[in-house]
Amino acid sequence: xxxxxxxxxxxxxxxxxxxxxxxxxxxxxxxxxxxxxxxxxxxxxxxxxxxxxxxxxxxxxxxxxxxxxxxxxxxxxxxxxxxxxxxxxxxxxxxxxxxxxxxxxxxxxxxxxxxxxxxxxxxxxxxxxxxxxxxxxxxxxxxxxxxxxxxxxxxxxxxxxxxxxxxxxxxxxxxxxxxxxxxxxxxxxxxxxxxxxxxxxxxxxxxxxxxxxxxxxxxxxxxxxxxxxxxxxxxxxxxxxxxxxxxxxxxxxxxxxxxxxxxxxxxxxxxxxxxxxxxxxxxxxxxxxxxxxxxxxxxxxxxxxxxxxxxxxxxxxxxxxxxxxxxxxxxxxxxxxxxxxxxxxxxxxxxxxxxxxxxxxxxxxxxxxxxxxxxxxxxxxxxxxxxxxxxxxxxxxxxxxxxxxxxxxxxxxxxxxxxxxxxxxxxxxxxxxxxxxxxxxxxxxxxxxxxxxxxxxxxxxxxxxxxxxxxxxxxxxxxxxxxxxxxxxxxxxxxxxxxxxxxxxxxxxxxxxxxxxxxxxxxxxxxxxxxxxxxxxxxxxxx
Amino acid sequence: xxxxxxxxxxxxxxxxxxxxxxxxxxxxxxxxxxxxxxxxxxxxxxxxxxxxxxxxxxxxxxxxxxxxxxxxxxxxxxxxxxxxxxxxxxxxxxxxxxxxxxxxxxxxxxxxxxxxxxxxxxxxxxx
Numbered sequence: 001x002x003x004x005x006x007x008x009x010x011x012x013x014x015x016x017x018x019x020x021x022x023x024x025x026x027x028x029x030x031x032x033x034x035x036x037x038x039x040x041x042x043x044x045x046x047x048x049x050x051x052x053x054x055x056x057x058x059x060x061x062x063x064x065x066x067x068x069x070x071x072x073x074x075x076x077x078x079x080x081x082x083x084x085x086x087x088x089x090x091x092x093x094x095x096x097x098x099x100x101x102x103x104x105x106x107x108x109x110x111x112x113x114x115x116x117x118x119x120x121x122x123x124x125x126x127x128x129x130x131x132x133x134x135x136x137x138x139x140x141x142x143x144x145x146x147x148x149x150x151x152x153x154x155x156x157x158x159x160x161x162x163x164x165x166x167x168x169x170x171x172x173x174x175x176x177x178x179x180x181x182x183x184x185x186x187x188x189x190x191x192x193x194x195x196x197x198x199x200x201x202x203x204x205x206x207x208x209x210x211x212x213x214x215x216x217x218x219x220x221x222x223x224x225x226x227x228x229x230x231x232x233x234x235x236x237x238x239x240x241x242x243x244x245x246x247x248x249x250x251x252x253x254x255x256x257x258x259x260x261x262x263x264x265x266x267x268x269x270x271x272x273x274x275x276x277x278x279x280x281x282x283x284x285x286x287x288x289x290x291x292x293x294x295x296x297x298x299x300x301x302x303x304x305x306x307x308x309x310x311x312x313x314x315x316x317x318x319x320x321x322x323x324x325x326x327x328x329x330x331x332x333x334x335x336x337x338x339x340x341x342x343x344x345x346x347x348x349x350x351x352x353x354x355x356x357x358x359x360x361x362x363x364x365x366x367x368x369x370x371x372x373x374x375x376x377x378x379x380x381x382x383x384x385x386x387x388x389x390x391x392x393x394x395x396x397x398x399x400x401x402x403x404x405x406x407x408x409x410x411x412x413x414x415x416x417x418x419x420x421x422x423x424x425x426x427x428x429x430x431x432x433x434x435x436x437x438x439x440x441x442x443x444x445x446x447x448x449x450x451x452x453x454x455x456x457x458x459x460x461x462x463x464x465x466x467x468x469x470x471x472x473x474x475x476x477x478x479x480x481x482x483x484x485x486x487x488x489x490x491x492x493x494x495x496x497x498x499x500x501x502x503x504x505x506x507x508x509x510x511x512x513x514x515x516x517x518x519x520x521x522x523x524x525x526x527x528x529x530x531x532x533x534x535x536x537x538x539x540x541x542x543x
Numbered sequence: 544x545x546x547x548x549x550x551x552x553x554x555x556x557x558x559x560x561x562x563x564x565x566x567x568x569x570x571x572x573x574x575x576x577x578x579x580x581x582x583x584x585x586x587x588x589x590x591x592x593x594x595x596x597x598x599x600x601x602x603x604x605x606x607x608x609x610x611x612x613x614x615x616x617x618x619x620x621x622x623x624x625x626x627x628x629x630x631x632x633x634x635x636x637x638x639x640x641x642x643x644x645x646x647x648x649x650x651x652x653x654x655x656x657x658x659x660x661x662x663x664x665x666x667x668x669x670x
Contacts, residue, residue: 131631138638145645154656158665161649165565168578168642172558175585175635182628183592 023108077491222255240359277318558584
């Protein structure tokens with residue numbers, strides 16, 4: 001299976017170069033959407049095959065040059081999971097673009113930029129060394145700057161300028177961090193850096209400096225609260241499918257994924273770094289939701305909720321790192337990490353659905369100001385139901401996916417002894433519910449406003465994408481079941497989060513086959529034992 | 544604090560000047576110049592990490608083309624600077640170029656809209 005890894009970068013990259021040409025040859029938006037949709041669907045099938053193929057960690061050396069000369073692509077549990085999420089959301093956003101982008105000119109360039117962004121994100125997720133991460137973050141970043149400005153109105157240009165300036169500052173921090181890491185360890189490959197750090201017995205002062213650089217850089221990319229200023233401008237300004245991509249996957253693939261990877265597989269779950277992550281997470285969670293409540297622009301409101309919901313993910317992952325560093329039992333660490341990753345998947349689904357719905361509403365009525373909307377529900381039943389499902393899901397109403405992941409995070413925080421934080425988490429969830437009650441009241445309820453009076457249901461392609469994501473909102477609650485979780489999330493947690501960094505690297509070289517498949521099948525994964533035996537876990541936490 | 548630290552400090556100074564320009568200047572073009580300085584500062588720091596002061600202490604500099612056969616190559620490898628950071632900044636410079644091209648294009652479009660480069664007169668760009 002290793003040979004498919006470069007395809008995830010090469011195919012969208014080639015698509016990106018072909019698209020301007022294809023866009024010129026084919027007249028009409030729908031025709032030029034065919035190639036990108038084909039690319040995304042092919043890659044999705046490949047990614048699903050990767051996840052289903054239980055080969056553990058796959059390493060591919062580009063051009064058969066191995067260490068120390070070669071460049072490696074690595075797919076382990078965590079990267080496979082994020083890869084799958086990226087591709088699912090991309091496919092839905094592309095389906096939605098087919099009709100939505102008819103209001104814009106030059107579809108060829110739009111799809112070319114989309115493909116470049118996809119190539120960048122896939123590259124970030126698969127790259128095995130720090131510098132390639134930097135390069136792919138920049139590829140994804142540059143195409144997203146251009147996509148934010150795609151409407152070329154003054155708002156979009158300004159938002160794009162701000163996004164670009166802050167993004168460049170972030171990448172400068174990353175480059176300086178890379179320089180420090182290379183100077184201290186003499187390595188850029190993650191496994192090797194981790195080995196050097198482990199051999200040196202933990203983090204030294206220069207490594208803390210490098211870690212601070214990475215936290216600032218990727219914190220900016222992930223829009224954690226002190227660094228969040230660009231997101232509420234950039235995400236609403238982009239065309240709706242791009243907003244869905246930016247909020248749904250870009251801030252995860254280029255921000256949170258890399259942070260998780262750095263903290264767990266490279267720096268080895270250091271308590272100080274974990275604490276910083278927790279602080280950033282709580283700040284983002286609270287400040288994001290407080291800012292969101294007062295918004296009247298639909299997409300801006302959603303953008304602030306992205307900050308808040310990513311705070312949940314970062315808080316849970318930070319708590320997992322701190323607990324791992326303090327030697328809390330593996331079961332609770334795994335539960336916190338599971339909550340974080342589960343919420344990451346869920347947020348990708350419901351936030352892209354919300355942005356697609358905002359696109360549908362804007363497409364039908366021409367406005368996204370909550371006060372001038374109203375009474376959409378009667379005219380656009382499909383969009384209205386998708387919006388309701390997504391809003392309930394993000395506010396954590398059972399049985400939708402957002403409820404389960406928030407529940408797991410709260411349980412993990414309580415078991416870990418962070419009672420105050422658990423209470424804050426619940427309170428923030430309640431605020432989210434309030435904010436979305438406002439959305440539903442102003443958009444769906446009430447008498448039809450002048451803008452909404454002539455609204456009609458959006459074209460089929462947009463409906464299909466929204467409905468598919470709404471179904472996923474229900475379906476991804478199934479991840480809470482052990483059998484589903486075992487395939488999707490357990491590899492990410494057991495191999496990446498729980499394993500000591502250097503060990504995970506050496507394990508792949510030998511790839512020991514389990515002697516008896518039954519033994520492996522019945523071995524309860526760490527999350528299972530935490531969920532099944534809460535009492536023993538509680539005792540562990542109390543001690 | 545030795546003399547060897549001086550280049551790093553100067554590179555850091557370039558970086559800080561760039562950051563100051565981005566934060567404090569209201570003219571879009573000056574902000575772009577700040578971005579360039581930031582980029583150059585980071586590149587300088589990265590390429591400096593590959594420098595080996597000991598290379599010059601053991602004799603005159605050796606430049607390729609190498610003539611001494613295997614022994615000459617070994618001597619060159621022992622004394623030359625680390626080539627990896629140079630390869631890295633080459634990539635980083637190309638990225639910087641494309642970012643600059645994009646940001647200049649954005650600035651031109653903004654000038655078309657507002658007739659000015661002053662961010663104070665634009666709606667969302669203050670600060």
